[in-house]
Each structure stands twice: as C-alpha cells, then as structure tokens.
C-alpha cells in the first residue's frame with residue numbers, strides 16, 4: 001500500500017491545522033470557495049470527506065459505499081452511489097475559511113456542475129489514478145478555462161494499481177496543459193518546470209534560483225501554473241499536502257465593495273422552504289434587508305431576506321450576515337434564479353452545456369397537466385436547463401434532458417416531491433433555425449385606435465453567436481422609449497423560425513425604423529408589430545435548419561477503427577486522425593446528435609463491449625438533411641396563428657389583415673434595406689452569369705498562365721477521351737491560405753514564430769493532398785495590407801498560389817474568382833466560418849470551414865503516409881504498381 005495515512009497520524013496533522021480559538025483570528029482569515037470536479041466515480045466525494053476529516057471537521061470518516069458520506073446526502077444519491085446535486089461543506093485552514101463544493105461527475109449532471117463554476121475561487125480537479133484523464137475531464141478542463149478558474153490537480157486512488165506517476169504526468173501535460181507540474185518532489189527539475197510556465201517565474205529562477213511561494217500563488221491564480229498532487233482520498237494519503245497547497249496557493253475571494261452576489265442554485269430544505277444559494281462577491285448580505293432584483297421574466301421585485309444559513313452537509317448555522325467570499329442560503333426570496341447577479345453583480349452568460357433532446361411528460365390518467373404544471377415548475381426553478389414548458393399544440397408538458405440517468409432521476413424526484421408516477425416519451429431532437437441572407441422584416445399593427453410600425457434588419461451571424469439586437473433608428477424618428485420597448489420585445493421572446501417552428505439563432509436584429517402615433521399607440525401595439533416584423537422577415541429570408549451536434553470521443557480496438565470511421569462518415573461526422581490511447585485507438589470530432597444517439601449500443605456490440613464513447617453537446621451546425629426533416633415535421637408558418645407574419649392595417653375606420661408578402665405595398669415607412677444597398681452590387685453579380693467554356697479558359701489562362709493538360713490525365717482518372725464540344729466539370733478547391741494556417745494546429749504553432757515557414761509548409765501539405773485527391777487547388781494569400789504589392793500568381797508543384805495585390809483582399813479575390821468559374825467547375829471554397837456564413841458566394845458552390853478542411857487534409861495525409869509505409873515495406877507492391885502504370 002502506498003504511504004497509507006491512518007487516522008492515528010492524522011491527529012498530529014490536526015495540530016498543524018488548529019481551529020483558531022479566538023473569534024479575532026477568524027476575522028483575519030480570507031474566504032475561499034473551492035470546487036471539487038472530476039468525471040464520474042473519480043473519487044471526488046471521497047476526497048472531500050477526507051479533506052473535511054483531515055481539517056478536523058469530521059470526527060468519523062463516512063463512505064459513499066456505506067451510504068453514510070457527509071456530502072452524498074440525498075436518498076437518490078445514496079441509492080445510486082453517485083452525486084447528483086452539488087453540495088457544500090465548510091472547513092478551516094491556517095489562513096482561510098474554505099467553503100468546499102462537491103459537484104456531480106456524471107455527464108448528465110454536467111449543467112449542475114457548470115452552474116458552480118462562476119462562483120469558484122479555485123478548483124481541485126480530481127483525476128482517478130486508475131482511469132487517468134477521461135474525455136469528460138477534458139470537457140471540465142475547457143469549462144474551467146472558459147470561466148477562468150485556477151486549478152490544482154489531485155490524482156487519487158493511488159492505493160490501487162494503475163499507471164506510474166510519470167506516465168500520469170505525461171498524460172496530464174499532453175491532454176490538459178503543458179503547465180501541469182508535479183508538486184510532490186521539489187528538485188531542480190521542478191524549478192525548471194515552474195519557470196517554464198511563466199516569464200516572471202523564469203526571471204526569478206534565473207536570478208536567484210528560487211521561485212517564492214507568493215509568485216507561485218500568482219501563477220496559479222493567473223492559470224499559468226497547475227500544481228499536481230498524488231494520493232488517495234480513501235486512505236487519506238496526500239490529502240494533507242493538498243490542504244496545505246490550497247492554503248498556500250488558492251486565490252482568495254475578493255470583495256467588490258458594494259453589495260454583490262451571484263446566485264448559483266435554488267433549493268428546497270426538508271420543510272419545503274425555497275432557498276437561494278449564492279456567493280457574496282462584495283459587501284455583505286444582512287438578514288431583513290429588502291433586496292431589489294428582477295426575476296427571470298424581468299419583473300422588478302423587492303423582498304426581504306428572512307434568514308441566512310451557512311450550510312455544511314445537511315447541517316447549517318444561521319447568521320445575521322454573510323460576507324464577501326461566503327456561500328450562503330438566503331430564505332424569503334421567491335423569484336431568484338441560477339446565474340442571476342444580485343446587487344452590483346451582473347447576470348451570468350448562458351451556460352455552455354444545454355440539453356438537446358426534448359421529451360413529453362406522460363402523466364397518469366386523470367391528472368390534468370395544466371394543473372400540475374405550476375407544481376412541476378419547482379423543479380424547473382432548481383434546474384432551469386430542464387426548460388419545463390407548456391406545449392400549446394399537444395396540450396402537454398415538455399422538458400429537456402441530457403440523458404438516461406437524468407431522466408430516471410427526474411422521474412424519481414417527481415415521485416418524491418409530488419407522489420406522481422410520471423413517464424417520458426421517446427424524445428426528439430431540438431432543432432434551431434437561422435438565415436442565410438439579410439432581409440428587412442416589417443410589422444404593422446393598426447386596428448382601430450391602435451398604431452405601430454416596425455422595420456427590422458435581420459442579418460445572418462456566425463454559428464454560435466445567438467441573437468443580438470441593436471438599433472440604428474434615429475431618436476428624431478422614433479422616441480427613445482418606444483425604441484427601448486421594441487428592443488425589449490425582441491429579447492423577451494424566443495422567436496420561432498418559419499421552416500419548422502424551431503427557435504431562431506445566430507441572427508443580428510437591428511431596429512432600422514419605426515413609427516408611433518401621438519394619440520393611438522399603446523405599449524402592446526409595438527409588441528404586436530415587432531413580433532410580426534420578425535416573422536415577416538423570416539418568411540422572406542432563406543432559412544437554414546440547424547441541428548445539434550455532439551463533440552464525441554470514441555475509443556475502439558485498433559482492428560475496428562475502419563468500421564468506426566465508416567460509421568462516422570455515414571453519420572456526416574467529422575474526425576481527427578486517430579490517436580493512440582493505450583490498448584485502444586481514439587477518434588475525436590463532431591457528429592449530429594440524431595445519428596450519435598443510439599450509437600453506444602451499436603459500438604458495444606461490434607467491439608464486444610470494449611469500445612467507449614463520450615459525448616458532449618457542442619452547439620449547432622447546418623443540417624445536411626434539411627429538406628427531409630422540414631417535410632417530416634410538416635410545420636406550416638401561415639397556420640401558426642400565434643406567430644403570424646401578417647400585418648394589420650386600417651382603412652375607413654376598420655382594421656384589416658394584410659398577408660406578409662403584401663406588407664411592402666401597404667407599409668407607411670420606406671424600406672430601409674433598399675437605401676442601404678450600393679448600386680454597384682447587383683451589377684457585379686450579373687457579370688458572372690453568362691460565361692462559356694472558352695471565356696472560362698481565358699480567365700484561367702489570365703489568372704494562372706497557360707493551361708497544360710497532363711497527357712496521362714484521362715488514363716489516371718479513368719475517363720473517356722475528351723470530347724472538345726462537351727464542357728467537362730473539374731473540381732476546384734479555392735483555399736484561404738492564412739485562414740487555414742490558423743485553423744491547422746501544426747501550422748498555427750509554426751506561424752507564431754515564422755509565418756513564411758508556415759506558408760511554405762502549407763504549400764507542401766496541400767500539394768501532397770492534391771497529388772492524392774487529384775483536385776485542382778488555388779491557394780490564396782491576402783496581400784491587401786502590403787502597400788505597393790503588385791500581387792503574384794505562381795504555380796508551385798501541382799497547385800496555384802496567388803498573392804492578392806494591394807487593394808484587393810483575399811476574400812474579395814475568392815469571391816471574384818468563384819463567381820467567374822463557379823458555373824462551369826465544381827468549386828469548393830475553404831475559408832473561415834464567418835465568411836462562409838456571410839459571403840455572397842453564388843449558390844451551388846460548396847463551402848468548407850478551414851477547421852473542417854484541416855481535419856480532412858490531415859486524414860488524407862495520414863492515408864498517404866500509410867501507403868508510403870506499405871510500399872516501403874513491400875518493394876514488390878511498388879513494382880506491381882509501376883507495372884500497371
């Protein structure tokens with residue numbers, strides 16, 4: 001057994017971490033909130049238990065396996081042996097008061113974990129010494145990065161057989177960060193590793209050969225250094241060293257000054273009292289203070305805090321006030337919500353992990369769903385990501401879930417709280433919609449003695465950017481208060497698309513113009529006009545169906561990698577070249593949720609239980625099967641009377657409806673889009689439409705020099721000899737060079753030092769790629785910002801390399817050349833997501849994002865390497881091939 005710490009020698013430790021006798025000492029202590037995070041079953045709760053014990057907070061060590069742990073207190077947690085709800089415990093270290101937050105590790109409850117991240121001063125990321133870094137560990141790592149949380153790592157379960165410390169360190173550095181440093185031995189090597197993490201540390205190390213504690217702590221708080229510790233939570237081995245490290249290095253909470261707090265959880269105690277769990281980030285919260293805040297619907301409230309509790313496990317102390325850096329449960333507030341900022345704190349951004357599957361709640365005979373809904377909303381308050389909502393169409397209750405375990409837990413909670421046996425249906429994918437082109441949506445609302453007209457510009461935005469609203473309307477034309485009202489109406493509702501009735505996203509909505517009537521306009525009128533304007537705009541736009549994708553990590557035995565790859569291709573999934581993951585090969589990438597959902601069963605069957613799959617919602621992508629799904633869902637926008645695109649005008653004292661496509665004929669204000677359009681645009685577009693093969697040839701000659709058709713081409717491509725009269729389609733790839741460099745990890749690294757080398761390397765890689773795929777490729781580098789640069793076009797190996805001249809951007813060049821050749825060639829453009837979504841590229845031209853293309857090219861290059869390897873191994877294979885040629 002590795003260094004087993006026993007309760008006996010822990011007594012000694014308690015002397016080192018004495019609980020201060022005097023209250024005065026306490027007040028000097030700094031408050032710190034520390035979260036414990038890891039993948040499922042890594043040993044978080046066990047470690048937390050050990051930390052509490054070592055810090056003298058527990059007299060008896062409980063165990064998750066004996067269902068008596070201090071933190072897995074809920075009956076469902078004890079039954080299942082997993083943590084479902086985050087929970088806190090308090091402990092004291094020599095210089096600080098710590099609130100420890102234990103979090104669930106199961107991916108189904110990752111949203112609960114994510115909600116705690118905004119309130120952590122520091123995280124302990126637990127790695128299981130037997131399993132090492134798991135895919136979910138990487139998800140957590142990314143989230144910690146997103147929320148800027150400093151991290152200390154603890155590798156637990158070292159009492160069990162597993163990889164060596166060096167192997168584990170190698171894994172941490174490779175899969176998480178180079179700046180993970182083993183803190184168990186502080187030799188020269190250690191100093192060097194810490195020095196490499198930060199410039200300041202390097203200066204110190206070079207200057208005096210030592211890096212002071214305070215500087216180490218700074219590096220940790222800046223996330224430049226991630227100290228790693230080893231041990232066993234169960235055997236209490238290494239736990240004291242971890243506590244010691246937390247006391248030294250964890251950043252303490254700061255005090256913002258005036259009162260500020262962040263709500264991270266809504267909970268009910270055993271008596272059913274609603275509790276708002278928050279971290280005080282500034283000033284103090286006092287009992288009986290009247291707190292002013294806006295609830296989730298935006299309604300202003302003022303409520304008194306009736307009690308403040310400081311929880312530790314199931315126990316709590318009440319207090320008259322909670323200070324900055326403390327986590328407390330406030331009673332008496334009825335409209336607070338997780339993510340909310342109170343006082344001076346801002347509300348949090350939308351969480352990254354959102355469920356992508358929607359289910360219908362099946363209630364027992366005789367239970368009216370409409371009457372049950374308000375009760376159920378209790379659970380919705382505690383976990384807003386459930387999105388419990390009334391579905392008008394089905395007259396039932398819909399909710400969203402991450403996966404099967406969460407579904408089971410949800411049903412148990414419904415049973416426990418309300419004594420209702422609820423079921424769930426099969427579930428369906430939550431689609432979204434966006435648009436491809438800019439449109440102006442107009443809504444007019446004028447029944448008798450009402451009046452409002454709204455003009456909105458709807459513009460496509462890059463994937464994942466959500467809805468943004470803005471106004472360019474002058475206050476002379478429309479009073480600022482009306483404008484504010486319109487923007488509120490834009491934000492308050494989830495606007496539905498016209499393809500499938502799914503929520504729209506990735507659109508910028510700009511208020512371009514509006515008109516009110518001095519006498520007749522009421523607040524509600526602008527709501528009507530605004531909603532209608534959005535839908536009227538969507539009806540004109542070219543809509544795009546978006547489907548949710550998972551970022552997956554798939555591990556399969558080497559002999560089944562081929563099967564896995566072909567499955568992923570069939571699913572329209574992307575993948576990186578396989579990595580070696582020990583006994584198994586690891587593939588990563590993204591694939592549609594719809595295709596991935598039942599894949600685990602299939603994987604387990606063809607790998608005979610050896611395969612592993614981990615999934616994480618990774619946003620939305622255009623759905624390649626748009627047509628089929630739109631048809632299947634059968635949504636008819638005109639029939640959706642709650643979301644009408646039509647307007648109401650007034651004539652001879654009576655209101656009448658005007659269908660959306662006739663609205664421009666009736667609207668009172670001019671079109672704003674027409675004013676914006678530059679006259680040159682349509683002209684330029686038209687130029688490309690009538691181009692014949694000979695003209696095309698001329699363009700290609702002008703751009704790239706004489707076209708020499710290799711004589712062997714028809715043999716290689718196995719085509720019939722060319723018929724000069726029949727225009728032949730060749731595939732052209734047009735690649736935005738700099739964009740690709742920065743999307744391709746290897747090249748990006750190179751470019752940080754030497755951009756010229758990165759360019760040269762890209763040319764090499766692409767010419768190998770083309771050698772294999774036989775595509776024609778034009779690589780475009782933007783020379784726009786180099787004054788006096790005449791631009792150049794050269795042929796390097798088998799690809800065309802273009803430097804655009806001063807005055808023409810790479811994007812403009814790509815658009816121009818694609819416009820010219822797109823009609824007669826199959827053209828695929830590789831560029832940034834942004835350009836792909838915004839560009840006026842002609843239809844029929846395929847688009848691939850640089851990131852995707854880098855993956856594709858890496859895969860192809862991998863294939864070439866395989867072939868080269870094989871041909872080197874078997875000289876006779878080469879001969880055979882030569883013989884054939």
Ligand SMILES: Nc1nc2c(ncn2[C@@H]2O[C@H](COP(=O)(O)OP(=O)(O)OP(=O)(O)O)[C@@H](O)[C@H]2O)c(=O)[nH]1
Nearest residue numbers: 040041042043044045046082083105157232233234
């Ligand atoms: N041998 C050994 N077993 C451990 C150690 N730490 C945890 N375990 C066992 O691992 C299992 C999971 O431990 P937990 O502490 O519940 O893990 P967790 O990370 O809290 O799990 P979730 O909260 O469900 O994600 C239990 O059976 C523990 O007894 C350890 O250091 N050594």
Ligand SMILES: [Mg+2]
Nearest residue numbers: 044045082083
């Ligand atoms: Mg746990």
